[in-house]
Structures are given as C-alpha cells and as structure tokens.
Amino acid sequence: MDSYEAFECYACKTMFSGFRYKAYRISIDVRCGMFSELESYDFHDHPAVYYNDKKASPRCRACHQRGGMSQHMLSCDDCDFALDFRCFNLPRVVKHKDDEPPLSLCYGEDPNGKYWCDICEGETNPKDWFYTCSHSGVTLHVHCVLGDFSFLMPRRMIKYRRYCKFEVVPNNHCSRPxxxxxxxxxxxxxxxxxxxxEVIYICSEGCLKEKIIIPFIEVRSTI
Incomplete structure (x- = not known):
C-alpha cells in the first residue's frame, strides 16, 4: 500500500494530505492558501479581511468559539462578523450517504424549538452552523458529518510527524469500531x-494526540 504524508495546516489546524503551500516549517492547505480578500461570499455581505491578534481574538460566527480553532481569523471591518479558517473552508454541500440526498450547510438560524443531530443524537445549537437536508429536514453537527479526517487520503497509509503511521479507513461498515x-x-x-x-482504532484528532502523540513526546523527553 502506498504511503502518504499528512500535515497540519497552519491556518485552519486541519490534518490534510495532498497539495500544500510551504514556507520553512509551515504548511498551508491549498484551500486556505487560495483565500482572496476580494471575493464575495454567500454567508456575509461585506468582504472579509485576514486577522490574527491572539490577544483580542473575536468569536467565530460559525462555531462561536473565541479565536476559533486556530486564532487565524477572517474579520469584517464594517461589522463584528468573524470566522476562523476551519469554518470558512467548510464544504457548502456534502454527500453523506450514497443513497440519500446531499446535505447543505446552514449558516445558523433563529431557534424554533430544539434541534437534534441524527448522527450522535445530541442536541444541536441552531445558532451554530450545521448541515441539513431539504428533503428530510434532518439537522447534523458539522463535526459529526465531517469528522477530523475527511481531508486525508482514504484507504492509504499516512505518515504523520515522522513517528506516527496509520491507515485512513472509511466508516461505512455495519459495525463501527x-x-x-x-x-x-x-x-x-x-x-x-x-x-x-496491536491493531487499534482512533476516532478523532484529539484522541490521536492523547493516545499516540503526547505519550511519544513524553517518552522522548525522558531520554
């Protein structure tokens, strides 16, 4: 099986494999590298500008985290709109299951009762961005739809940070590990x-760091 290398995008902090922009030790995903301040976007009326001030990071309009996932933000000069790069790059349309209509990204809405995610069965905050289907009316958390590994090459062996190697497996089996x-x-x-x-399975980037990366760093620090 061919082996590929994974990187963490400096702008959006997403794990990815494939084409990238590189400067010294910094890698930027092509999606983030192609951002243009001159474009207009369907989620906001005014043009957005790049913003990176870790002392006064605004709250991301999509996920409502202050400073977003990486503190590399897109902020509007005309209003208080701000968006982190990870949320900015969310796919507008996603094919979640082959036998179902595609999902569309909803930019939040005023709540009318409680919303529930059909994947994790947890409550969905309608003010956050979420995915929905116009046919069935389901609402789904962004993270439940995309996970942390959607931008890695599937069915490939991936090398990450030199000491970690794993296979990216589609989660489309009858039983989930x-x-x-x-x-x-x-x-x-x-x-x-x-x-x-031994064979183990990892569900998220956070679990990968806690199970593999952090213990490895701690062992190396004692040598």
Missing amino acids: FCACCQSRCIGPFFLKISNP
Whole structure:
C-alpha cells in the first residue's frame, strides 16, 4: 500500500494530505492558501479581511468559539462578523450517504424549538452552523458529518510527524469500531487504524494526540 504524508495546516489546524503551500516549517492547505480578500461570499455581505491578534481574538460566527480553532481569523471591518479558517473552508454541500440526498450547510438560524443531530443524537445549537437536508429536514453537527479526517487520503497509509503511521479507513461498515482512547464508537466518516503492534482504532484528532502523540513526546523527553 502506498504511503502518504499528512500535515497540519497552519491556518485552519486541519490534518490534510495532498497539495500544500510551504514556507520553512509551515504548511498551508491549498484551500486556505487560495483565500482572496476580494471575493464575495454567500454567508456575509461585506468582504472579509485576514486577522490574527491572539490577544483580542473575536468569536467565530460559525462555531462561536473565541479565536476559533486556530486564532487565524477572517474579520469584517464594517461589522463584528468573524470566522476562523476551519469554518470558512467548510464544504457548502456534502454527500453523506450514497443513497440519500446531499446535505447543505446552514449558516445558523433563529431557534424554533430544539434541534437534534441524527448522527450522535445530541442536541444541536441552531445558532451554530450545521448541515441539513431539504428533503428530510434532518439537522447534523458539522463535526459529526465531517469528522477530523475527511481531508486525508482514504484507504492509504499516512505518515504523520515522522513517528506516527496509520491507515485512513472509511466508516461505512455495519459495525463501527471502538476508539482505543475515548472508548466510544467511531461516528465520523473516517477513522484511523494503527498497528503498533496491536491493531487499534482512533476516532478523532484529539484522541490521536492523547493516545499516540503526547505519550511519544513524553517518552522522548525522558531520554
């Protein structure tokens, strides 16, 4: 099986494999690197500008986290609109299951009762951006639809940070495996399969860091 290398985008902090922009030790996903301040976007009336002030990071309009996922923000000069790069790059339309209509990204709305995610069965905040289907009316968390590994090459062996190697597996089987870190079922569209030497499964980037990366760094620091 061919092996590919994964990187963490400096702008959006998303794991990805494939084409990138590189400067010294910094890698930027092509999606973030092609951002243009001159374009108009359907989620906001005014042009957005690049913003990066870690001391006064605005709250992302999509996920409502202050500073977003990476503190590299798009901020509007005409109003208080701000968006982090990870939310800015969310696909507008997603094909979640082959036998169902595609999902569309909803830019939040005024709540009219409670919304529930059909994947994790947890409550969905309608003020956050979420995915929905115009046919069935379902609402789904962005993270439940995309997970953390949607921008990695599927069915390939991936090398990450030189000491971590895993296979990206589509989560389309009848039974979903348990994550070796959080002990929960892997609910995202992809999970990681690691043989080191026993086979384990990882459901998210956070679990990957907690189970593999942080212990490795701690071991190296004691040598």
